Amino acid sequence: MPLLVLYNPICGDKTAKSFVEGHVLPLLRHHSKQVDHVVETTSVGHAAVAVTEFCAANLDALITVLVASGDGTLHEIINARTLPKIHFVLVPCGTANALYSSLFPPPIDKVNYRLQSLLSYIEGGATLPLSMAVTVMSAPADKAQPDVIAVAAVVVSTSLHASILRDSECLREEYPGVQRFKMAAQKNSTRWYDGHVKLFPSSSTGVIQIYDSATQSFIVHPGSTVDDPIVNVGGPFSYFLSTVNVDRLEPSFRITPLARMIPSSGNTCEIIIVRPLRDPAISQDSPEERTAFAQKLWTILGEAYQDGSHINLRYNHYGEVVTEGNGPAVVEYVRCGGWEWIPDEVDEGAHLICSDGAIWNLLPGGRAVCSATTQDSAGFAIYG
Numbered sequence: 444m445p446l447l448v449l450y451n452p453i454c455g456d457k458t459a460k461s462f463v464e465g466h467v468l469p470l471l472r473h474h475s476k477q478v479d480h481v482v483e484t485t486s487v488g489h490a491a492v493a494v495t496e497f498c499a500a501n502l503d504a505l506i507t508v509l510v511a512s513g514d515g516t517l518h519e520i521i522n523a524r525t526l527p528k529i530h531f532v533l534v535p536c537g538t539a540n541a542l543y544s545s546l547f548p549p550p551i552d553k554v555n556y557r558l559q560s561l562l563s564y565i566e567g568g569a570t571l572p573l574s575m576a577v578t579v580m581s582a583p584a585d586k587a588q589p590d591v592i593a594v595a596a597v598v599v600s601t602s603l604h605a606s607i608l609r610d611s612e613c614l615r616e617e618y619p620g621v622q623r624f625k626m627a628a629q630k631n632s633t634r635w636y637d638g639h640v641k642l643f644p645s646s647s648t649g650v651i652q653i654y655d656s657a658t659q660s661f662i663v664h665p666g667s668t669v670d671d672p673i674v675n676v677g678g679p680f681s682y683f684l685s686t687v688n689v690d691r692l693e694p695s696f697r698i699t700p701l702a703r704m705i706p707s708s709g710n711t712c713e714i715i716i717v718r719p720l721r722d723p724a725i726s727q728d729s730p731e732e733r734t735a736f737a738q739k740l741w742t743i744l745g746e747a748y749q750d751g752s753h754i755n756l757r758y759n760h761y762g763e764v765v766t767e768g769n770g771p772a773v774v775e776y777v778r779c780g781g782w783e784w785i786p787d788e789v790d791e792g793a794h795l796i797c798s799d800g801a802i803w804n805l806l807p808g809g810r811a812v813c814s815a816t817t818q819d820s821a822g823f824a825i826y827g
């Protein structure tokens with residue numbers, strides 16, 4: 444099995460090169476694993492080119508690619524259009540490392556923690572197939588522009604999360620850690636995003652499912668039946684985020700905890716929605732209401748750091764965010780086959796789409812459709 448070792452020298456705290464040279468390559472040598480090629484990425488897009496070239500030079504072989512980076516570099520590789528089946532070994536060197544920290548929940552000690560996927564490869568362990576979230580972004584019909592397709596292995600989002608990813612990138616140099624995501628969140632916390640969403644059923648259940656905190660299980664969404672499964676969700680939104688493969692976006696930010704606690708039986712998206720007008724204390728969209736809700740949103744997202752307990756929060760009669768009672772759920776946690784995001788034409792912020800950290804801006808009148816799938820032709824899998 445040909446092995447390519449690829450690392451991104453600028454990701455995370457910029458330790459990928461020293462970690463690969465100091466730990467990864469010596470461990471592979473020690474176990475007599477031949478490395479066919481080592482690549483240090485030199486620019487955005489280089490990872491996809493390097494892997495495509497390596498595959499072309501090793502036609503008909505089952506390729507293994509060791510990626511020492513964050514989620515963004517892997518995202519570039521899976522978006523290369525002509526790749527064969529690949530087995531990945533992940534060495535987490537990025538800022539958030541969502542995929543790795545979901546497969547290997549948080550550290551024992553720093554060096555050994557990073558080597559779990561590599562040790563599985565060395566020991567001939569099992570590979571876990573990756574689901575993909577394929578997002579098709581369309582311009583309005585009168586613009587006659589081709590669709591744009593983005594494939595994600597971790598997250599597709601709009602609203603606050605997409606704004607955070609857009610604004611945090613320019614803070615990378617000064618703040619190499621996850622702190623930059625919190626700073627970008629503060630900057631955007633009073634924004635609401637106008638638009639609406641259609642939720643589509645998965646082929647495994649034929650309906651939309653929603654988490655019911657009273658029974659701590661998924662139930663059929665009250666708006667979805669086998670005969671009429673699609674659910675329309677109206678805005679405004681403050682948070683709309685959909686994951687595949689992961690239950691967290693950072694080692695302790697467990698935003699879609701049920702991905703692991705109640706595993707899905709099919710190809711599904713785990714969706715977290717926060718809509719401010721569900722709050723009984725908020726009756727309209729005004730600057731005062733937005734400021735008041737920002738405080739609550741901070742509390743809600745803070746609970747995601749408490750092992751994902753945001754999904755059990757409710758509003759009481761006064762609109763306070765509480766853990767008891769039977770008031771409306773603060774977070775709508777949906778499991779379904781896919782979704783469509785139709786932003787309000789005049790709300791610029793609502794046009795951002797994030798796919799594994801890469802950002803797109805829909806044209807006015809444009810829309811995005813995201814579906815969970817396994818890519819049978821490519822068949823990406825991870826040693827874990």
Ligand SMILES: Nc1ncnc2c1ncn2[C@@H]1O[C@H](COP(=O)(O)OP(=O)(O)OP(=O)(O)O)[C@@H](O)[C@H]1O
Pocket residue numbers: 451452453454455484485486487488489512513514515516517519536537538539540541800
């Ligand atoms: N030599 C380079 N110079 C500049 N950018 C690079 C270079 N090599 C790769 N890149 C880019 O670096 C970006 C960030 O990489 P990556 O996403 O892996 O790390 P991260 O953002 O720190 O981690 P995470 O995505 O887990 O938060 C990628 O989008 C990639 O295109």
